[in-house]
Amino acid sequence: MKEDPGKSGSGGGGAEGIINLKPNSSMPISYHPSFGPHEDLLLLEVDEKLLPHILHQRVTVRGECDEEAVLCASSTTYAIKFVGNSNSIFLIPPSENSEFADENWKKGDSCKAAQVLKLASGNMELVEIAPKLGKLKSLLMENPYRSEEDSTDPMEEEEYLETGKMGLYRWEDLVAKVQASDEELRAELKALSAVEINGYWRIVDDKYIDVVLSMLLHNSVLFGWNLTSLNEDEILSVLESDGFSRRISLHILEVYGNKLDTDMEGKCVWRLDEKRVCVHFAKGVLKEGKMKMDRFMEEWVQKIPARMCADFEMLEGEVLVEKLGVETWVRAFSVSSLPLTPADRFAALYREKQKWEMKDLHPYIRDLRVPGVSAEGLLLKYTRRTQPTPGAELIFSAR
Secondary structure, eight states, X not given: OOOOHHHHXXXXXXXXXXXXXXXXXXXXXEEOTTOSOOTTOXXXXXXXXXXXXXXXXXXXXXXXXXXXXXXXXXXXXXXXXXXXXXXXXXXXOOSSSSTTOOHHHHTTOSSOOEEEOEEEEEEEEEEEXXXXXXXXXXXXXXXXXXXXXXXXXXXXXXXXXXXXXXTOBOHHHHHHHSBSOHHHHHHHHHHTTEEEETTEEEEBOHHHHHHXXXXXXXXXXXXXXXXXXXXXXXXXXXXXXXXXXXXXXXXXXXXXXXXXXXXXXXXXXXXXXHXXXXXXXXXXXXXXXXXXXHHHHHHHHHHSOTTSOOOGGGGTTTEEEEEETTXXXXXXXXXXXXXXXXXXXXXXXXXXXXXXXXXXXXXXXXXXXXXXXXXXXXXXXXXXXXXXXXXXXXXXXXX
């Protein structure tokens, strides 16, 4: 006699029957013939936002052998945590069309019981975290792009790459080594001013960048170029005649300029960004070390293009100012050189200075992103604040 669906409310056996079980209804359960530990089967709890990515196989698990694995969707990264459960969780497979389906199901046995394949002691839980990007810069700095590579004969380029590609990484290599989603990884490559050359992602050597940018600015004077309206083809052609590859020249435009709409003739036009250019030359001046403010400003103004205006506010997050008696000194201290994780970032800041005013501290922490934690939350966790006198600036020190 067939089971009365009205009594059981199951609408069938197996996992489907349990899912469709109505209130005050019951269903018999039994051990599956293949019951066992099945350590290759794990339960994963996901929220509605991530579920479509899981179902459509748009996620990957990333991490090297000595790292805790993370799960990455297209734009987010998740830590994978195991959460134990004091209750027993029965894992019941589908009743039909499953590799675990019992023969009785396949033959249409009328007495359908839910068969337990495994008892699970817990499940995997996903917690959104900041991407682990700290390794990326060190990888790219293993073999920065230098001037001698631009002078390599194109006929010898393939041979050069074969002999010199130690420390070079393609996109798939970075994906395998860096625990971040594709979108987060690309954003950090852009932040590091990395460029893809012959299939490898590279950081261009600072000295070489200075040479190419200086030559571009020299040519702008020589040929009367307008720095707010640079013709891409003309720039690349002239720099190529000076011995610089078109890819590196275009990279300089990408780093220090903004691409405008094409002109009437359909040619690409760029505008140099005044702040980025001025900051570049300020960093060059401060490579000499700590300087008096007056001397620094004098040398900085001499370095920048005549048609640009240096404003000290441009250097927020790039330099520190110190008062020593009646004199003001300035030294390089760039946010780009600091660790990406909050704990390491604050530790590095307090090694540099024991006490910070908020106006000085903010440029060095505003780029920190921790899912579920606000900037105020980070300050509460990693700093101790004092106010020497009412109305005075808040002072932040290590907690």
